[in-house]
Structure formats: C-alpha cells, structure tokens
Amino acid sequence: MFTTSKKKGAWTLLLTALILLLVVKWGSSDSLGLGVVERWVRNSYAPLQKGVASVQQGLGQFGTRVLGLQDLKQLLQTEQALNQQLSLENMRLRESQAEVERLRGLLDYRNAQIGQFDLEAARIIGHAPNNWYRTMTVDKGADYGLTLNMPVITPDGLVGKLINVNRSTAQVLLITDREMAVGAIIQPTRENRGIVEGVGDGRLRMINIPYYSQAQDGDLAVTSGISQTYPPGITIGTIRDIQKEANGLVLSASVEPAVNLDRLEEVLIIKSFQVAEAPANQGV
Structure with a gap:
C-alpha cells in the first residue's frame, strides 16, 4: 500500500x-x-x-469643445459691450452736433438782427407746468441786464416773456399760458389785426379778427408791433380753422405755435428793440 x-x-x-x-x-x-x-x-x-x-479621448475632445464655447461666449460679451459703448458715443456725438447746429442758428439769427435787437442767449434749466401757469426757467438773470416783460424768442418765433427775474435766473411765461395775450396781424395782407391768446394744453387762439378778413388756413400770425412789449414781425404761429363768432361781427381761429415749446433747449431774450410809436391805449 x-x-x-x-x-x-x-x-x-x-x-x-x-x-x-x-x-x-x-x-x-x-x-x-x-x-x-x-x-x-x-x-x-x-x-x-x-x-x-x-x-x-472623448473627455479630452469634450473639454476642448467646452473651452471653445466659453471663449466664444466671452468674445460675444466683449463685442456686445463694445457695441453698447460705440452706440453711446455715437449718441453723444449726435447730441453734440445737434447742439452745435442750434447754437449756430442762434448766433446767425443774432448777427442778422444786429442794429434792430439787443439779444441775450440763455439755456433752459427748468420747466414748471402746473394748473395756473406754464413757465420755464433760464440760466440768465439781472446780472446780464434782464428785466421783467422782456420778450423771449427763437429764430422760429415767439416763446413768451419774462415774468420773474433774479440775479442769475429768470422765469419765462410761455405764449400758450392762459395769462398770455399778444397783439397780432395776419400775413400776407397785414390788414387783419387781432389778439393771440393762450388757451392752455399747448394751444393758441386768435380772436377779434374783423369779419371781412380774407385770412385763410396756412397764413401766418405775427406780432403787430403796436405794443411796448413785443417788436413787430415776430412769428407767432400758423392760422388754422377760421370760424365766425356767434355775434357775427368778428372771426376767430386756432393758431399752431411756430415754436415747439416742448423741445426747447436754448432761447434768445430781446433786451431792447426799436418800436414804432403806437396810438394811446391800443394793442397789448
């Protein structure tokens, strides 16, 4: 075993x-x-x-793609920021150009009125629309020789008049205010006298137009020059919608303001002017 x-x-x-x-x-x-x-x-x-x-290998390629997308996203963000900056600069450039054109227009108008008007340019620094008055404030006052009731204009036409003057600022009552009334005539005939008054809400109305007037829609209403406040020939606005009053003796018409009061940035103040001698107790 x-x-x-x-x-x-x-x-x-x-x-x-x-x-x-x-x-x-x-x-x-x-x-x-x-x-x-x-x-x-x-x-x-x-x-x-x-x-x-x-x-x-797949993880490496995915990582490369992820990095590529991140780079692309960063590039797009940079481009968007650059576009926004360029748009802002372009807007500023357009605003500066518009300001230069406005100021050049004021200067040209002032130079053209030498010998007729003594003009002071001013910037609008405030608006005060309310239930009683519609006014704006300018950055010039008594230190620049401004006084009450001086007319305020632009090259396009009448804006209003000074109603309050401090040393460095002044308040302008706009022509569309209900307290405003301006003696006017209708061009081109210059035979149709009346009064342009503010009716609020940015509108004007011409009253006391003679019933025999040949005025038509599209005619211009200008200052008559028979008062001591406004020189003659300043454009007030365009005649619209002429109507006969109930008494049948006079006509009235809507007036489209010549100046866009909501877009004003600079104005001219008439410190002095030559005016024709007006009959006593006539005109406004």
Whole structure:
C-alpha cells in the first residue's frame, strides 16, 4: 500500500515537471518575447484598455469643445459691450452736433438782427407746468441786464416773456399760458389785426379778427408791433380753422405755435428793440 502511494507521488511529480517544462518552452519560443500566460492576460485586458483610451479621448475632445464655447461666449460679451459703448458715443456725438447746429442758428439769427435787437442767449434749466401757469426757467438773470416783460424768442418765433427775474435766473411765461395775450396781424395782407391768446394744453387762439378778413388756413400770425412789449414781425404761429363768432361781427381761429415749446433747449431774450410809436391805449 505504501508502495502504491509512493508510485502515485512520483507520477505526480513527474507530470508537474513536464507541465513546467512545456510552459517554459512555449514562453521562450514566443517571437514577441511574451509567455502564453502573459499574452492571454494582455489579450483579455486589451478591449478594456481600448475602452478606457476611447473614454479619455472623448473627455479630452469634450473639454476642448467646452473651452471653445466659453471663449466664444466671452468674445460675444466683449463685442456686445463694445457695441453698447460705440452706440453711446455715437449718441453723444449726435447730441453734440445737434447742439452745435442750434447754437449756430442762434448766433446767425443774432448777427442778422444786429442794429434792430439787443439779444441775450440763455439755456433752459427748468420747466414748471402746473394748473395756473406754464413757465420755464433760464440760466440768465439781472446780472446780464434782464428785466421783467422782456420778450423771449427763437429764430422760429415767439416763446413768451419774462415774468420773474433774479440775479442769475429768470422765469419765462410761455405764449400758450392762459395769462398770455399778444397783439397780432395776419400775413400776407397785414390788414387783419387781432389778439393771440393762450388757451392752455399747448394751444393758441386768435380772436377779434374783423369779419371781412380774407385770412385763410396756412397764413401766418405775427406780432403787430403796436405794443411796448413785443417788436413787430415776430412769428407767432400758423392760422388754422377760421370760424365766425356767434355775434357775427368778428372771426376767430386756432393758431399752431411756430415754436415747439416742448423741445426747447436754448432761447434768445430781446433786451431792447426799436418800436414804432403806437396810438394811446391800443394793442397789448
């Protein structure tokens, strides 16, 4: 029995040695220098390694795309900011150009009136519309020789008159105020006298037009020059919608102001002028 066990052990040892010999032989004869076991392990690992490499490559490309989108977003934001800045600068340039044109217009008008009017240019620094008066404030006052009731104009026409004067500012009552009334004639005939008065809400009305007047829509109403307040010939507005009054003796008409009072930024104040001598107790 012992002999049988001994024989089995010898055969087992021999078989093990033979297997080891074969493994060593196959490993040493591999042209790539890899053993069978090692090649089997590597072949089994290869698909997994390819998968990992593919994932790594995909992540790298995704990261590149993400960085590209971020750069593009930053570029767009920079471009938008630049466009906004350019738009702002363009707006400022247009405003400056418009101001230069307005001031040039005032200067040209003032130069054209030398010898007839003594004019003082002023900027509008405030508006005060309310239930009683419609006024604006200018940045010139008594220090510049301004006094009450001086007419206020632009090259387009009549704006109003001064009703309050301080040292450095003055208040202008606009022609559309209900307290305003100006002696006027209708051009081109100059035979149709009347009174232009403010009716509020930015509107004017001419009253006391003679019933025989040949005035038509589109004619101009200008200052008559028969008062001591306004010089003659200053445009007030355009005649619209002439109507006969109930008494049948006079006509009235709406007057479209020559000056857009809501968009004024600068005005001219007439400090003195030459006026024709008017009959006593006539005109406003």
